[in-house]
Amino acid sequence: MAKIHKDVLIVDDEVKYTKNLSERLSLRGMNVHTVNRGDDAIRQVRRYNYDVVLLDLKMPGMSGEDTLKEIKKICPTCQVIILTGHANYQSATVTGKLDAFAFHEKTIDFEELVGEIELAKRERVSVLIREDEIPDSAPGFKKQLFGVTNYRPLFIIMGFLVFFTIILLPAPDSLIEMISQPKASGLNDSIAGYADYKKMETGESIKDYYGKYAKFLLGEGGEFPAEFAAFKAKVMIALLFLAAFFWGTGAIPIGFTAILIAVVMYWFKIMPPALVTKAFMKDSVFFIFGVLAMAVGIAKTGLDRRIGVLLLGLSTTLKRFLFIFVPLFAVTASFISEHALVAFTAPIMLAVYAASIKAEGIKYDRYLAMVLLLIVTWTGNIGGPGSPSAGGRNAIMLGIMKDYGNPPSYLEWMTYGLPFVPVMALTIGLYFYFMFRNKIKVKNINIAETVKNESKRLGPMLRSEYLMAVILALVILGWVFLSDEFGMAGPVLLGLVAMSVFRIVRWKDVTHISWEVIALYAAATALGKGLAVTGAALYIANGFLAILPDAMSSGEGLAVSVSILAGILTNLMSDGAAVSAIGPITTPMAMLSNTHPWMIGFATAFASSFAHILIIGTPNNAIVYALAVDPTTGKRLISLADFAKHGAAIFVLSLLVLWVWLFFIYWPWIGFPS
Numbered sequence: 240m241a242k243i244h245k246d247v248l249i250v251d252d253e254v255k256y257t258k259n260l261s262e263r264l265s266l267r268g269m270n271v272h273t274v275n276r277g278d279d280a281i282r283q284v285r286r287y288n289y290d291v292v293l294l295d296l297k298m299p300g301m302s303g304e305d306t307l308k309e310i311k312k313i314c315p316t317c318q319v320i321i322l323t324g325h326a327n328y329q330s331a332t333v334t335g336k337l338d339a340f341a342f343h344e345k346t347i348d349f350e351e352l353v354g355e356i357e358l359a360k361r362e363r364v365s366v367l368i369r370e371d372e373i374p375d376s377a378p379g380f381k382k383q384l385f386g387v388t389n390y391r392p393l394f395i396i397m398g399f400l401v402f403f404t405i406i407l408l409p410a411p412d413s414l415i416e417m418i419s420q421p422k423a424s425g426l427n428d429s430i431a432g433y434a435d436y437k438k439m440e441t442g443e444s445i446k447d448y449y450g451k452y453a454k455f456l457l458g459e460g461g462e463f464p465a466e467f468a469a470f471k472a473k474v475m476i477a478l479l480f481l482a483a484f485f486w487g488t489g490a491i492p493i494g495f496t497a498i499l500i501a502v503v504m505y506w507f508k509i510m511p512p513a514l515v516t517k518a519f520m521k522d523s524v525f526f527i528f529g530v531l532a533m534a535v536g537i538a539k540t541g542l543d544r545r546i547g548v549l550l551l552g553l554s555t556t557l558k559r560f561l562f563i564f565v566p567l568f569a570v571t572a573s574f575i576s577e578h579a580l581v582a583f584t585a586p587i588m589l590a591v592y593a594a595s596i597k598a599e600g601i602k603y604d605r606y607l608a609m610v611l612l613l614i615v616t617w618t619g620n621i622g623g624p625g626s627p628s629a630g631g632r633n634a635i636m637l638g639i640m641k642d643y644g645n646p647p648s649y650l651e652w653m654t655y656g657l658p659f660v661p662v663m664a665l666t667i668g669l670y671f672y673f674m675f676r677n678k679i680k681v682k683n684i685n686i687a688e689t690v691k692n693e694s695k696r697l698g699p700m701l702r703s704e705y706l707m708a709v710i711l712a713l714v715i716l717g718w719v720f721l722s723d724e725f726g727m728a729g730p731v732l733l734g735l736v737a738m739s740v741f742r743i744v745r746w747k748d749v750t751h752i753s754w755e756v757i758a759l760y761a762a763a764t765a766l767g768k769g770l771a772v773t774g775a776a777l778y779i780a781n782g783f784l785a786i787l788p789d790a791m792s793s794g795e796g797l798a799v800s801v802s803i804l805a806g807i808l809t810n811l812m813s814d815g816a817a818v819s820a821i822g823p824i825t826t827p828m829a830m831l832s833n834t835h836p837w838m839i840g841f842a843t844a845f846a847s848s849f850a851h852i853l854i855i856g857t858p859n860n861a862i863v864y865a866l867a868v869d870p871t872t873g874k875r876l877i878s879l880a881d882f883a884k885h886g887a888a889i890f891v892l893s894l895l896v897l898w899v900w901l902f903f904i905y906w907p908w909i910g911f912p913s
Contacts, residue, residue, distance in 0.1 A: 246270045250280040251295040277301030281309050290360045296323040318359035394490035405477035410469035418445040418774045419465045432830035434642045434771035445774040453510045474507045475775040494755040497762030509769045518765035522726040527634045527760045529731030531752040536744045540707040554686035561668035569618045569664035573625020581619045581859045595681045606678040608876035616859040621663045623848025624656035632818040636844040638764040639822040642771045649718035663896045763819030770823040780827040793832035795902045801825045802846035809847040817847045835911040849893040851886035
């Protein structure tokens, strides 16, 4: 049975106080339960889905501290506010370590307590959004069948039904014919899009090469049976569907989907165990691990806040904000985690909003809030094409491109992608300027003033911040100049060692990174390798090319087609999942159509940055949506409809700038290497 949602649980042995507080909170529209003992509280939390628990420390039986520990075990997202008549520094410190949301004496003003409860409720929503676990408050079989993100029984059943159906059906004759086709000479060869085409000998077929590569026992007469090879390709096609379906629907957690990919590849012997393991441990996987760990150091030292303050320092007017800050922020997001930048900058924007409406003497200005907050998340998103370190999707694409030949270096990626970023950022600035400049009620917006106050609060730069800035700069220089020799992971792993030597981070800090994300990227590279070597990717690519109009099946036309597909998918699933699903398919499409693979690889990766429409598309959107609440009234400043409406417009503009500026002007001008 699904838990029934309740707002507040009061845990206190003072019956009169509990009854009075319960009645007053109920008059404010809250759904309140009360208990007098810690063990009763545990039973209630197991039964109901509470937003906030008001907890006394001194009670008969189980202590408040022990109760807090148990509540957090059962419901880590529940926000616990300590209300005690026996406050002291030691108890406040202990409960803080146990992750209480706030600590107050019972003499707290009632209005202040109501405000604290509302803040705690919003914090719980923020945590649930970040963890993709918004609970379903309505019980019932139908609701349970659809479940919640990370556990959707109906989609799990559907996914496996399709998976096993594909496996059990006979292999299409066209697949058997394709993998049995001997290699000819010249680019017009029908199997020229195969990942290891250059390594194949003339007259050798995909099934023969795959048989040698995967070290399978040959059949009678020393041949690798075409039906057996086709079955392996069929398994990979079924696995691609299953992974994409689970990633897109949130049927099970991303990490478990990654493990499932490994299980299938091992179980069906797509490659020998050593080669499956190798497919999961590519340079790009260590690269994304290093980038995430670097982000921990940047946030821990406060360097991300310094960068935010620096970028916002010139925003003394709306025009300066839109046309100076926005391009600078987008370019910065090409090299530093946009999630960290958005997480710091969005609260500043909310503070600017509050100060601006107060100075203007008005209570509410929704359009100002939309300009300040939406522009931050979407500008962070479009920093993605700027460099390989802008997001894990880029690392995935690099790994896929490496399977098909020489991938671009860090500097080469910047050469083809970075010019898009400031142009698109200015386009976003123009959109917001013409859409909202006459609708905003506040006439004098001085973001720099609010930023000055934040800068004073931070104080002077510390030694750790200077060291972190130097290490970050050296890592970026290493990516630019040394990636050909040491790979993408080499410089960043060296940077992590330097961060440890100078005690900027500890291993305990590094363990807090999202290992689920790393598992996704490892699984994506392995999935791409399996699709490539079995010929499954080439088979799907042939099918896509067959249905495209001639004008959209090669060159810039194919790049446009691929970017539309990647852009739509990235709004329905995470950006990394979108590239993982279609990257192995779009790259052989380039080879088959005599289009440079970099063009199609870039088109796929760049368009996966355009997750502007839904809050599930990227953590940036979720962070901004969760924070977009008036700090005084609690009124929501940005709705899901606002995201969808203006996000759709920014999505279309992103594609248009990508096509017109990069595909048809800039790239033809600089050309691609032979």
